Amino acid sequence: MKRSTIIFFVVFVGVVLVYLFKGNNNNTEKLPLRFVSLAWQEAAIATNKSIVNEWNAIHPDLQVEYIQGTWNSAHDYLITAFETGDVPDIFHYESSVIIDYAMRGYLTDLSQYISTEMKNDILDVAWATVTRPNGEVTGIPFLIESLVVLYNKSLLEKEKIIPPTPEAPWTWDDLQATARKLTKDFNGDGVIDQYGVGMGLRNSANIIMNTSISFGGSFFRKSGNHFVVEVTDNEKKLLQTIINMLHNDKSVSPASIGETGAGMIPGFFSGRYAMLVGIGSWARQQLVENAPQNFRWGVMPPLKAKTQMYGASTQTLSVPKKSKRAKEAMFFIDFMLSYKNTARLALNDWMIPARKSCLAMPEFQDTLGGWDITCSVVSTLSAGSWIGAPGYVEWKSRVANPVLQELFAGRLSVDEAARRIEHESNIVLSRYKKYGEVW
Amino acid sequence: MKSNSALSKLAIHALIILFIIFLLFPLLWVLASSLKSTQEIYSGSPTIFPQQISFDHYLSVINGQLIFRSMWNSVVVGVISTILVILIAVPSAYAMVRYKSIVNNGILGWILVSQIFPVILIMIPLYMVLRNIGLTDSLTGLTLIYVVWSLPFVLWMMHGYVKSIPFELEEAAVLDGATRSQVIFKVLMPLLLPAIGASALFSFISAWNEFFFALVLLKSPELGTLQVELARYTGMEGQARTGPLAAASIIATIPSMLLFIFMRKWLTTGLVSGALKG
Numbered sequence: 042m043k044r045s046t047i048i049f050f051v052v053f054v055g056v057v058l059v060y061l062f063k064g065n066n067n068n069t070e071k072l073p074l075r076f077v078s079l080a081w082q083e084a085a086i087a088t089n090k091s092i093v094n095e096w097n098a099i100h101p102d103l104q105v106e107y108i109q110g111t112w113n114s115a116h117d118y119l120i121t122a123f124e125t126g127d128v129p130d131i132f133h134y135e136s137s138v139i140i141d142y143a144m145r146g147y148l149t150d151l152s153q154y155i156s157t158e159m160k161n162d163i164l165d166v167a168w169a170t171v172t173r174p175n176g177e178v179t180g181i182p183f184l185i186e187s188l189v190v191l192y193n194k195s196l197l198e199k200e201k202i203i204p205p206t207p208e209a210p211w212t213w214d215d216l217q218a219t220a221r222k223l224t225k226d227f228n229g230d231g232v233i234d235q236y237g238v239g240m241g242l243r244n245s246a247n248i249i250m251n252t253s254i255s256f257g258g259s260f261f262r263k264s265g266n267h268f269v270v271e272v273t274d275n276e277k278k279l280l281q282t283i284i285n286m287l288h289n290d291k292s293v294s295p296a297s298i299g300e301t302g303a304g305m306i307p308g309f310f311s312g313r314y315a316m317l318v319g320i321g322s323w324a325r326q327q328l329v330e331n332a333p334q335n336f337r338w339g340v341m342p343p344l345k346a347k348t349q350m351y352g353a354s355t356q357t358l359s360v361p362k363k364s365k366r367a368k369e370a371m372f373f374i375d376f377m378l379s380y381k382n383t384a385r386l387a388l389n390d391w392m393i394p395a396r397k398s399c400l401a402m403p404e405f406q407d408t409l410g411g412w413d414i415t416c417s418v419v420s421t422l423s424a425g426s427w428i429g430a431p432g433y434v435e436w437k438s439r440v441a442n443p444v445l446q447e448l449f450a451g452r453l454s455v456d457e458a459a460r461r462i463e464h465e466s467n468i469v470l471s472r473y474k475k476y477g478e479v480w
Numbered sequence: 481m482k483s484n485s486a487l488s489k490l491a492i493h494a495l496i497i498l499f500i501i502f503l504l505f506p507l508l509w510v511l512a513s514s515l516k517s518t519q520e521i522y523s524g525s526p527t528i529f530p531q532q533i534s535f536d537h538y539l540s541v542i543n544g545q546l547i548f549r550s551m552w553n554s555v556v557v558g559v560i561s562t563i564l565v566i567l568i569a570v571p572s573a574y575a576m577v578r579y580k581s582i583v584n585n586g587i588l589g590w591i592l593v594s595q596i597f598p599v600i601l602i603m604i605p606l607y608m609v610l611r612n613i614g615l616t617d618s619l620t621g622l623t624l625i626y627v628v629w630s631l632p633f634v635l636w637m638m639h640g641y642v643k644s645i646p647f648e649l650e651e652a653a654v655l656d657g658a659t660r661s662q663v664i665f666k667v668l669m670p671l672l673l674p675a676i677g678a679s680a681l682f683s684f685i686s687a688w689n690e691f692f693f694a695l696v697l698l699k700s701p702e703l704g705t706l707q708v709e710l711a712r713y714t715g716m717e718g719q720a721r722t723g724p725l726a727a728a729s730i731i732a733t734i735p736s737m738l739l740f741i742f743m744r745k746w747l748t749t750g751l752v753s754g755a756l757k758g
Binding site: 075079082083106108109111112113114117121124127129243244301303304306307309310311312313323327330331332333 | 518521522600607701715718724
């Protein structure tokens with residue numbers, strides 16, 4: 042090799058190393074608060090950034106750095122941060138996960154920092170998703186994730202079906218009967234061209250858990266200080282209803298089994314599914330922005346089983362215990378989640394705001410975008426009995442989702458699925474019992 | 481006989497074409513999605529080719545996120561780590577092959593064992609070590625990680641390549657009066673170039689595609705690498721900003737694709753030469 046080539050390589054490596062090290066001389070004196078946000082839709086990101094900019098403009102001494110995280114990797118990112126101590130000062134996540142973090146001692150108890158205005162204005166059901174029995178608050182809830190039923194207005198009108206109203210909601214039997222009516226084989230070739238219902242059942246634990254409350258179930262029950270899983274007749278009735286629609290009257294599209302809620306939306310646009318059941322309220326954003334011209338849709342009030350009560354989870358802002366500036370972090374959260382900013386965040390993420398004052402705003406009672414019916418479900422929401430169950434997140438991914446997937450694919454009967462869920466759940470939960478984690 | 485052979489040739493070509501379509505289809509789909517409007521992407525009756533070409537997603541990617549900055553970061557980290565890996569691996573492999581020692585087999589065994597540890601297992605101790613020397617949230621720290629991460633496998637590859645070069649060539653050069661460095665640089669290096677190319681490509685692609693280390697180690701948004709940036713287009717419950725994600729993925733593919741085009745000869749020769757016995 043020529044000497045000039047070697048010199049070139051040495052100089053090249055030297056120059057780049059100097060470049061790399063150059064960026065490392067940060068002044069650590071007045072570092073900004075680090076805020077990891079999981080907003081991902083364009084409008085939601087813009088709103089988050091804009092609120093942070095507004096804060097930075099009026100707080101030159103306490104700047105906030107906006108860091109965009111991602112939902113898929115947030116758990117690994119945060120666990121590593123908690124364990125190494127190099128934590129963000131504020132992070133955005135969801136109630137069912139931060140509960141686990143709180144039990145492991147990763148989070149600051151925010152109860153001492155919450156203003157009376159915020160305490161009174163945030164809905165009780167939202168507080169219930171983040172408050173431990175000892176009063177410790179693990180995060181500030183600001184958006185409520187709820188399930189809705191969306192319908193194609195034109196397809197219902199064609200069959201002269203009148204959609205339900207909050208005063209006269211449909212029961213699951215009504216849904217099943219309507220879905221049968223809307224399931225069509227137009228050309229008589231034996232292949233169904235239009236299904237009454239599409240459901241995103243790929244990871245169905247969330248839908249099933251939240252819906253089971255309306256059937257009088259909840260899967261989780263407290264036994265002494267610990268949680269156990271029981272699949273009673275109430276939960277079985279919900280599972281059997283879906284199985285009947287999937288495999289007996291075939292009014293639920295079989296594509297549902299392998300799809301997420303988001304994956305069902307193109308079929309909803311094309312008229313393949315007349316209704317989308319159990320989809321998150323965020324889906325309305327996709328409908329507003331991406332639906333074909335002249336596509337008319339609406340939101341139905343929650344379906345009634347024994348009751349109209351459904352489970353809810355919330356999106357939250359939390360402060361890690363290892364953050365050295367919890368008070369300042371909470372000062373920022375107070376600003377970030379003021380009722381005006383909460384309204385902006387909810388509108389741009391198409392979710393229900395967790396504050397009562399926001400719900401009273403005209404924007405959240407608008408018929409356009411289905412805000413009126415979406416927000417009216419607030420009175421029917423409840424925090425599930427699984428809130429605080431140690432190992433719930435693992436249970437969802439290792440037990441509930443796979444067993445339900447097998448059930449809906451027709452490889453298990455409802456009774457077999459129930460037995461497996463109970464057996465496998467209690468193995469997972471007993472491991473957490475051993476760790477001594479208590480809500 | 482002739483028609484039989486022509487038929488089998490035709491069948492082979494047809495199979496190859498089908499295989500190429502199979503391989504190219506995801507790329508074509510991503511390219512098409514990047515050029516479709518969001519409404520078209522969500523249309524219930526998707527088409528392979530866009531009905532109307534739109535560059536909106538490319539504009540949104542270029543204006544909205546740190547795509548070029550993150551691409552530059554990935555290039556810097558990838559190139560530096562690759563150069564360092566090759567600079568260390570080539571002489572090490574040469575020494576291990578030519579200077580027989582009882583520890584050589586142990587070292588080779590350890591290289592293989594080191595590959596079985598899952599990243600998550602070593603992440604926290606690794607982070608602690610880097611933090612103690614002030615290299616978290618820096619591209620230097622990430623570069624070092626990538627060097628350590630791909631060095632064992634590259635060393636293993638280079639070991640095979642060096643072993644495939646007959647020792648007699650070096651002996652002949654020495655007999656002709658060549659010094660040790662002349663033997664290495666004038667005899668061995670030209671023969672090893674395809675292998676170095678293949679190993680360098682492997683090392684670069686490993687760094688280019690790596691996600692988890694970059695996610696955890698780099699906290700400042702302006703230091704993020706391409707993979708971390710791409711992940712930001714995905715959302716909860718399997719949702720994604722499909723159009724911008726497709727456009728960003730296409731932009732992200734360009735450098736590695738160019739590298740493959742320029743180095744494909746080295747790659748194929750290098751891979752094959754490593755498989756031969758000397």
